[in-house]
Amino acid sequence: MKSYSQSVSSQSTALIILAILLSSSMNWHCGNNQRVKSEKADITNHVSNMAGLAFMYRMRPDSLQGGNRSFVGFVLPENARSSDNASYEAQVISADTVKIVGISKRNAANTVSVCRDGNGNFFGWTYTGEFE
Numbered sequence: 113m114k115s116y117s118q119s120v121s122s123q124s125t126a127l128i129i130l131a132i133l134l135s136s137s138m139n140w141h142c143g144n145n146q147r148v149k150s151e152k153a154d155i156t157n158h159v160s161n162m163a164g165l166a167f168m169y170r171m172r173p174d175s176l177q178g179g180n181r182s183f184v185g186f187v188l189p190e191n192a193r194s195s196d197n198a199s200y201e202a203q204v205i206s207a208d209t210v211k212i213v214g215i216s217k218r219n220a221a222n223t224v225s226v227c228r229d230g231n232g233n234f235f236g237w238t239y240t241g242e243f244e
Contacts, residue, residue, distance in 0.1 A: 148222075152243045155198045155214040155224045162188060162200055163228040166210040170230065181230070182207040198224075216241070 169186045172178020179185055188202045197218070203211040208230035216222035221241035226234050 148242045151197050151216060151218065151222070152224065152239065154195070155216065155222075155243075158195055158198065158200060159212045159214045159224050159226055160234070162192060162202065162212040162214075163210070163226055163234065165189070165192065166202060166212065167228055167232050170210075183210040183230075186210060211236075216243075 165188070166183060166186050168178075170179045170181060170183050172180075174180045183204045184207050186202055186204055188200055193200050198214040198216050200215075201213050203213065205211055205227065209227055211225060211227045213223060213225040219241060222243050223238070223240045224243060225236070225238045227236040228234055
């Protein structure tokens with residue numbers, strides 16, 4: 113038969129193990145959450161910058177390889193189509209609207225997208241996956 117001190121010692125050990133497991137689980141979750149937030153911020157920043165490139169293209173005249181007040185013909189430069197965290201694409205919706213999409217390399221369900229109109233306004237920010 114176990115003594116009272118052996119029983120208390122076993123319960124204490126079990127509680128310590130449970131506390132360690134819970135702490136490890138919480139640290140992993142918090143660390144994962146911070147990674148997702150950081151990735152979302154990075155991709156959002158890049159998407160915004162890509163929309164800036166599109167707007168500069170729109171404002172340049174034909175003679176300077178621009179869109180002459182149109183997004184038609186805009187494509188992301190090769191070196192801007194990828195970063196450490198994501199790949200990017202531009203979708204010309206109309207002469208007056210372009211959509212930029214960033215797709216996470218870690219999880220393709222995680223995306224950031226925004227549209228930019230002919231006046232330079234951003235609209236339709238959309239976040240999917242873990243970025244919602």
